Amino acid sequence: MSPVDGYGISNPELPVDRAVSEGRVPDRTPERVPELHEVDCPDDLRERIEELMSRYPDRKSASIPALWAVQRLYGWCTPEGIRQAAAVMRVTPAYLESVASFYDLLHTDPVGSHKIAVCTNISCWMRGGDELLDAFKAAAGEDDERFFVTGFECLGACDIAPMASIDERYFGPLEAAEARTAIEQLRDGAAVLPEKALEKRPLPGGPDA
Amino acid sequence: MPETRLLLKNAEDPALRTINGYKGYGGYASLEQAYKEMEAEQVLKELEDSGLRGRGGAGFSMGKKASFLPRGEMSKYLCCNADESEPGAFKDRELMQRNPHQLIEGIAISALAAGAGHAFIFIRGEYDSQADILDAAVAEAYEAGYLGKDICGSHCDLELVVHRGAGAYICGEETALLDALEGKRGNPRLKPPFPAVQGLYGGPTLINNVETLSNVPHIVRNGAEWFKGFGTEQSPGTKVVSISGCVRRPGNYEVELGIPTRELIMDLAGGPLEGREVKAFYPGGSSSPVLKAEEGIDLPYSFEAMAEAGSMLGSGSIIVADDQVSIPHMALRTARFYHHESCGKCTPCREGTNWTVKMLERVVRGEATPMDLDIVASVQENIIGHCLCVLGDSMAMPVGAMVRKFRDEFEDVIAAASEGEPAVGERLPVVQGAPETLGAAT
Numbered sequence: 001m002s003p004v005d006g007y008g009i010s011n012p013e014l015p016v017d018r019a020v021s022e023g024r025v026p027d028r029t030p031e032r033v034p035e036l037h038e039v040d041c042p043d044d045l046r047e048r049i050e051e052l053m054s055r056y057p058d059r060k061s062a063s064i065p066a067l068w069a070v071q072r073l074y075g076w077c078t079p080e081g082i083r084q085a086a087a088v089m090r091v092t093p094a095y096l097e098s099v100a101s102f103y104d105l106l107h108t109d110p111v112g113s114h115k116i117a118v119c120t121n122i123s124c125w126m127r128g129g130d131e132l133l134d135a136f137k138a139a140a141g142e143d144d145e146r147f148f149v150t151g152f153e154c155l156g157a158c159d160i161a162p163m164a165s166i167d168e169r170y171f172g173p174l175e176a177a178e179a180r181t182a183i184e185q186l187r188d189g190a191a192v193l194p195e196k197a198l199e200k201r202p203l204p205g206g207p208d209a
Numbered sequence: 210m211p212e213t214r215l216l217l218k219n220a221e222d223p224a225l226r227t228i229n230g231y232k233g234y235g236g237y238a239s240l241e242q243a244y245k246e247m248e249a250e251q252v253l254k255e256l257e258d259s260g261l262r263g264r265g266g267a268g269f270s271m272g273k274k275a276s277f278l279p280r281g282e283m284s285k286y287l288c289c290n291a292d293e294s295e296p297g298a299f300k301d302r303e304l305m306q307r308n309p310h311q312l313i314e315g316i317a318i319s320a321l322a323a324g325a326g327h328a329f330i331f332i333r334g335e336y337d338s339q340a341d342i343l344d345a346a347v348a349e350a351y352e353a354g355y356l357g358k359d360i361c362g363s364h365c366d367l368e369l370v371v372h373r374g375a376g377a378y379i380c381g382e383e384t385a386l387l388d389a390l391e392g393k394r395g396n397p398r399l400k401p402p403f404p405a406v407q408g409l410y411g412g413p414t415l416i417n418n419v420e421t422l423s424n425v426p427h428i429v430r431n432g433a434e435w436f437k438g439f440g441t442e443q444s445p446g447t448k449v450v451s452i453s454g455c456v457r458r459p460g461n462y463e464v465e466l467g468i469p470t471r472e473l474i475m476d477l478a479g480g481p482l483e484g485r486e487v488k489a490f491y492p493g494g495s496s497s498p499v500l501k502a503e504e505g506i507d508l509p510y511s512f513e514a515m516a517e518a519g520s521m522l523g524s525g526s527i528i529v530a531d532d533q534v535s536i537p538h539m540a541l542r543t544a545r546f547y548h549h550e551s552c553g554k555c556t557p558c559r560e561g562t563n564w565t566v567k568m569l570e571r572v573v574r575g576e577a578t579p580m581d582l583d584i585v586a587s588v589q590e591n592i593i594g595h596c597l598c599v600l601g602d603s604m605a606m607p608v609g610a611m612v613r614k615f616r617d618e619f620e621d622v623i624a625a626a627s628e629g630e631p632a633v634g635e636r637l638p639v640v641q642g643a644p645e646t647l648g649a650a651t
Contacts, residue, residue, distance in 0.1 A: 055370050056370065057284070057327065057410055058391065058392070058410055060391060060392035060393075061372075061390060061391055061392045062392065063392035063393075064372070064373070064374065064375050064389065064392065065372070065373065067375070068334075068373065068375065098394060099392065099393065099394055102377060102394040102395060102552075103334070103374070103375035103376045103377050103395075104375070104376030104377060105334045105335070105375045105376035106375045106376070117335075121296045121495075121542070121546060122296050122297065122454070122491075122495060122528055122539065122542050122543060122546075123296070123297060123453040123454050123459070123528055125542055126454055126455060126530070126534065153294075153296070153378065153546055153549060153550065154294060154295070154296035154297070154298075154495075154546070155335050156293050156294065156298065156299045156301075156302050156333070156335065156336065157299055157302070158296070158297055158298075158299055158451065158453030158454070158459060158526075158528070159299055159451070159453060159459045159460040159461065160459075161453060161459065165335060168335075168337035168338070169337070169338055170338070198338075199306075199338070202221060203217065203220060203221060203303075203460065203461065204458045204459065204460025204461070204462065204477075204478075205211075205212050205460070205462055205477065207221045208214055208218060208219065208221070209211050209212070
């Protein structure tokens with residue numbers, strides 16, 4: 001006989017009272033797929049996810065794109081948003097949450113609306129990526145909830161090191177002082193560091209010979 | 210030697226992104242030729258004969274990989290791996306950003322060769338602007354009849370979906386990529402079965418890197434013999450090489466495989482700053498064992514020469530460290546990356562990356578003894594070959610090489626700290642400012 005029964009209560013027959021807490025009572029009712037009428041899903045989100053699902057042979061393939069859609073709508077993957085997407089996709093919310101929690105770009109906690117990722121990997125570190133991250137954190141301030149500043153692993157732009165991804169666009173090479181400029185431009189709603197945009201950069205070897 | 214541009218030809222022209230601009234340079238002629246005049250077996254044979262090797266890291270023959278897919282009527286898939294996340298690699302970003310139609314044409318031709326009716330481009334979520342460019346290009350290609358039903362009257366269909374990832378290095382591993390594409394957490398799968406037999410949705414799947422597929426239209430248009438005229442016998446073709454770190458002109462340079470590594474680092478990328486020396490470099494991204502300058506810089510830049518030197522060409526990304534770079538810090542920075550990106554499925558990788566970071570932190574804090582370096586090295590040996598995928602190996606190889614080749618430098622850091630000198634600390638010192646201004650390249 002097991003020393004502990006299925007409900008987490010000590011067995012009085014045992015000579016030593018093992019440290020058994022009340023424990024978690026096993027849930028005999030597994031989570032079910034929420035119904036659409038229960039979740040109040042906005043029509044455009046539902047249509048978007050349905051369109052995404054139609055692109056794939058298996059509807060579950062749309063889980064990452066659907067979570068992107070939720071994040072774009074609510075700013076992060078809110079529990080309500082995940083339930084709405086789950087209802088449209090006919091999967092459990094826990095399934096989508098397990099996916100969302102795996103990936104660095106999907107946020108299961110609230111984050112600021114302006115997302116700034118500063119690369120601190122090898123090539124950027126050599127050129128001051130850590131200092132650039134400090135500068136962005138200082139410029140954004142701790143209290144301003146509009147900004148989500150984070151260090152990030154290699155963003156695939158070592159040619160413009162040190163660099164940052166600001167609202168999903170790449171900028172570099174950046175001086176630490178430009179962090180303040182960028183934050184001010186974001187506050188004013190102006191274009192961010194237009195001359196430092198990756199798209200502006202020519203091939204390093206110049207035009208074809 | 211200047212660059213040899215095949216894939217990056219005309220890439221400075223922004224019109225190349227549009228279908229008309231691309232066709233103006235002769236684009237989609239290969240696709241029309243393949244779909245109208247060639248049999249799938251013919252295309253496959255041309256790719257096999259060309260000797261094109263995968264540009265994503267493993268360097269396996271692309272044609273051979275495609276030939277592993279079973280023949281016959283069944284749902285087969287093609288996945289383009291655009292989850293470029295290896296530190297130091299940024300060539301696929303350049304190719305997709307400047308020439309998206311070249312990739313789409315390559316995918317369509319390869320899908321014909323492999324008999325795939327459904328293709329996906331798995332692009333990392335961070336590459337948002339590149340994914341937008343691909344979305345627009347795919348829409349144009351559908352409009353022009355190069356994708357969709359009955360391509361060029363051949364009765365062959367192909368659906369192409371651009372699928373954005375959400376930030377996980379492991380999804381560049383081919384089986385983890387398949388799991389992510391199926392809508393799951395990106396954990397690698399046990400191999401075999403290999404994806405060519407049982408891949409996406411359980412069907413045979415061909416997975417190739419962006420640069421590999423971008424080569425395909427050129428091979429079909431000009432023939433395998435022409436392609437073999439570039440590069441070396443075992444590494445035919447050109448390579449877009451990403452050079453970064455302590456060089457004056459970091460960026461992507463397209464060269465024939467087999468050119469001296471010295472030309473890449475010292476001539477094209479401008480070498481280190483005045484008065485500094487190259488100390489070491491990663492020849493193929495952060496996963497490749499570091500080569501000391503004196504052992505690597507005069508080698509030809511090819512798959513076989515790098516393998517012979519005990520390293521690898523990998524994705525073709527050179528990260529240069531000059532004499533100001535502290536190797537123990539570089540090892541720590543490298544290990545931290547793999548620790549962060551380990552998916553946690555296999556114990557040697559999950560625990561090995563964790564302990565390597567902890568031990569290297571002790572080294573740079575001055576809390577270690579030289580004996581600890583032996584333990585660091587033994588941890589690396591116990592990771593290699595013991596996991597489902599090579600993420601752990603990718604840390605073990607470069608960190609192991611650094612401890613082995615620069616052991617005196619590790620011991621100096623430990624000794625300096627134990628003699629009461631100010632500890633180097635965990636902060637990784639900056640060694641170089643921002644690179645030269647835009648357009649300064651000659």
